Amino acid sequence: MSPGPPATQPEQARPVSRHKRLIVVVVCAFTIILDGYDLTVYGAIVPSLLEYQQWDVSEAEAGTLGSYALIGMLIGALVVGTLTDLVGRRRIVIGCVIWFSTGMLLTAFAPTPEAFGLLRFVTGLGLGGVIPTAIALTLEYAEPHRRNMTNAIMFSGYAIGGIAAALVAIPVLARFEWQTLFWLGALPALVLVPLAYFALPESPNYLRARGREEEARKLADRYGVTLEESPEAPRDRARSKGALSNVGALVGRDLLAGTLLFWVANGMGLLLVYGLNTWLAGIMFSAGFPLGSSLTFLMALNLGAILGAPTGGALADRFGSKRVVTTMFATAAACILIMSMQPPMVLLYVCVAVAGACTIGTTILVNSFTGNFYPAALRATGLGWALAVGRIGAIIGPIYGGLVVGSGLGVEVNFYAFVIPAVIGAFAVVAVPRSRAAVLPEKTAQPVDEQG
Template identity: 40%
Template sequence: MYAVLALCWLLVFFDGLDVTVYGAVMPYMLDDTAFGLDAAAAGRIGSWTTFGMLIGALAAGTITDWIGRRTVLVWCVLLFSAGSGVCALAGDPLPFGAGRFLAGLGLGGLMPICLTVVAEFAPPRRMALATGVLMTAYHAGGMAATGLGLALAPDHGWRWPFAAGVLPAIIAVPLLLRHLPESPGVLYARGRFEQARLTAERYGLPAPSAADAPAAGASGRLRAVRDLVAPGRALATLLLWAASFCGLLLVYGISTWLPQLMRSAGYGLSTSVALLMVINAGGIVGMPVAGRVADRFGAVRVATCWFLLTAAGLALLATGPSLALTYAVVAFTGIWLFSASTMVYAVAGRFYPAADRAAGLGWVTGVGRLGAVVSPMLGGALVARGLGSGGFLVFALGGVLGAVTVLLVPVVAAARTRTDAGRAAGGEPGDAAGAGREPNSRAETTSPGRTR
């Protein structure tokens, strides 16, 4: 388990570095008059990145059961490393935007697969904690990106931090090919039963069975997607998508535009960029804390509270507090902001059964990327209109909506279960948890108690 978590942690570290580097160097790019980038174009390019991430997440979550976790991860790393190289060499905003879109394809596919791999190899009672530990890597990467921006961009130009984004292809790909095990469920689905058994035995996992194996072939991938919106599961899936949308609206909006929002509010350039490092430091602290608390009290409760605390922190920033208080509020907001989004994934990991987990997480993160697509344009519009600190109130509303949607997931699941129980007691057909299907059907939902 620990070796798998370490490999995935490294990948997500590079993910966080590549995503955050754009926000970290954006002030320097906007000041580079020869490059010709303005705030509106910067917002559009940020949205191209996240649109690529949306496509990458949906595609990877759908095909990973087909071609394997490790193969998809290798291609994701190669894609976002190539995109960073294109950005470093771009002569104007158009090829730069193409490079960010290419990087987005790889970045979008990487995250849901890493979440799926960690969920498959983690002990069930430590799934939320393992997810939280994994996501500390994202913020460690974000801090590294900010450090690169501060160290390189002022004296050497904004291109060098993007050039560093080529390193994952050199460092991570050989490690993946040599050390990352394939999912026992995927191996079982391919008919490699003995290898699946040995892999499960090596990592202390239950022996895989047909119920844990994703259905093979293109028809199996389509069935997995249909199962996400099957009767008894559709409304909860839509709520998870909405919660992920709100979470990623906040994550990518703040990660991309925090320095510029702080500059618009009257803070200096160095202070504004440094605050991006502070909020990511808060994310590193908050992830394992949220994971441990969620394993005890339930990921739904933690995600709901953390979304509301994020909204409160952003609303406080809109009041223009003193510099010392600003640093404290940004740090605590980082603790809640990034953990809230991550706990949505923990809720989804518990809600979907093993055979549907990769597709479920892929679509939760993929549809959630619509929030990431909207947020850079939203931030660009707020800065262009000179709203300054008042823009934080707009993002605070996303925190409130995130809290409401994630809180409703177990509510609608429990209501459906009670309805089905009543029908079964009255002898009515149509039990959404398995009427007309075998007991371990792929469409069978996880019990509501598991989505606490």
């Protein structure tokens, strides 16, 4: 009997290719670190921006300027996430890094608040586009039984980038103008773009979907990747599908319910992430904590995400994504509820850290769950749309928190307000049906159960 095609035997190449897979994850994590840096650095410069006499920006205007990057991310995730499945994931990663790094550099030289806002929007297009692409590549090159944990580790780069922005801002803003933080954020592209160009491979499943079967098999063999095929897809993929066909498949009969529920889960998760990152310090300050202590709660929130996301990913690989993500949403709700009861300081910090793990970390795992729900040929498109619609939650989060904090209903109500989206997110994940288009590795009898 002749041996099967190389791509169906990843275990033969795995000892040699494991470090090659790691390079893919490292490059994707590097892009997400820069993403986290950019989105957090704006919060770090807001006090300096308000004191920048040349512009005379008010608090309301500063809030509006901060939303432009998020709007750009929504459009970028929607458009670029769809294009990724059509033009290739490697090219999208490199192009988006160049795009948002150039945007950050130009932002440092913005002459007016209007130009600043426009450049933040333009930068957001690249930031939003790179996220679904990085997730799709990571899920594809991760070892099948460690997909959730690998993606969680990769996406923890977001929190690392946020902490890096805060740590860099402290000494830089003490000596230089706020613009310095933006051109410093553009410098890593000088390393990342060449690294991605020479070390980042294309997606084998993308190549197969475009009809480049032999090239896909050779690449899959080199990296020990198992080629995937949705059960209903034809074996011959010589003809390319259009963007509208891919988008239409997301809302087709087999995937519609899951697509809508993932949109809700992403929206609630991002509302929690951006709402808490924007207002946690203010809520704690209004609760009577000094400003310095209030800011340390933000550090605890992001540190919790760094520790909690990989742990949640490992649990999801073992027990199923649905079960773990639902539990994490519920745990976030419980921790925020306990915070409203003014517990002892040690317990309060623990609750904040666990809330970080179960909001930022849960959003990361929702992305993994979303990616594994769709067939390989639709993965980046499905992720792009889920992240784009979810980005509405990110935009609403700071506004929602501001309305609640400004309502004067009391400190407890500020916490209750963030319990609600966590509960909605948990119910949305529970309701996700088993995908009829679940990804099946070639010549594998049973699909990996991501439903929990």
